[in-house]
Amino acid sequence: MVSLLFPLIAKSIYYSRFFSFIILPFNNKYITMYTKKEKLFNWFHILLSIFQIINTTLFIFFIWRTYMPTSQVKNPFIFPLLLAGVFLFLCAKTIAQLFNGFIFNTYNIFNELVFRKLTYLNYSSIVLFIANILLTYVFIDSRIVIYIAVFLFLIINIIGWVTVLRNYQNFISSYFFYFILYLCALEIAPLVIMGSFLK
Numbered sequence: 001m002v003s004l005l006f007p008l009i010a011k012s013i014y015y016s017r018f019f020s021f022i023i024l025p026f027n028n029k030y031i032t033m034y035t036k037k038e039k040l041f042n043w044f045h046i047l048l049s050i051f052q053i054i055n056t057t058l059f060i061f062f063i064w065r066t067y068m069p070t071s072q073v074k075n076p077f078i079f080p081l082l083l084a085g086v087f088l089f090l091c092a093k094t095i096a097q098l099f100n101g102f103i104f105n106t107y108n109i110f111n112e113l114v115f116r117k118l119t120y121l122n123y124s125s126i127v128l129f130i131a132n133i134l135l136t137y138v139f140i141d142s143r144i145v146i147y148i149a150v151f152l153f154l155i156i157n158i159i160g161w162v163t164v165l166r167n168y169q170n171f172i173s174s175y176f177f178y179f180i181l182y183l184c185a186l187e188i189a190p191l192v193i194m195g196s197f198l199k
Helices: 002-013 015-022 029-034 043-067 078-103 107-138 143-167 169-174 176-198
Strands: none
Touching: 002 015, 002 043, 015 029, 015 043, 029 107, 043 078, 043 107, 043 143, 078 107, 107 143
């Protein structure tokens, strides 16, 4: 429930921006208004990213608790370790993407790309928050809730990716080879590594 403080603070300080964010999958107003303005490093985005990191970690913890033997679930340090892992993973991935833009002299474009992707990732954490509540208080260790949450999480992020690809298709076609390298090195490979680690 502590994670809920962060979107509540964001809502109280950035009221109109918060409501533009809430309708993100159905209306592209938030992306259109804020991609060019403040981009990644603003308090609204940081608060929602903290909310996302906490709920992603908690959801991974619930998956771990559901599928692991009871003897290993009692480890008291697993949640802090997962929290640190998710935080470091997200930071390293974001820094690597921005550095990639700096290397290829396309920093502004990559900044916008990362902002859009993280915005959809932050939005999808609302689904994980609801799933976490259900897994804590209602359907404890329910695999159905986990499957539904993962499905909705993927759908929201796929919508984000499709939007990014559609808006930057000219840029991608101009640097198609570099885009493929970017996908393999900074999108697919980190997920494979993280999946292997969690497995």
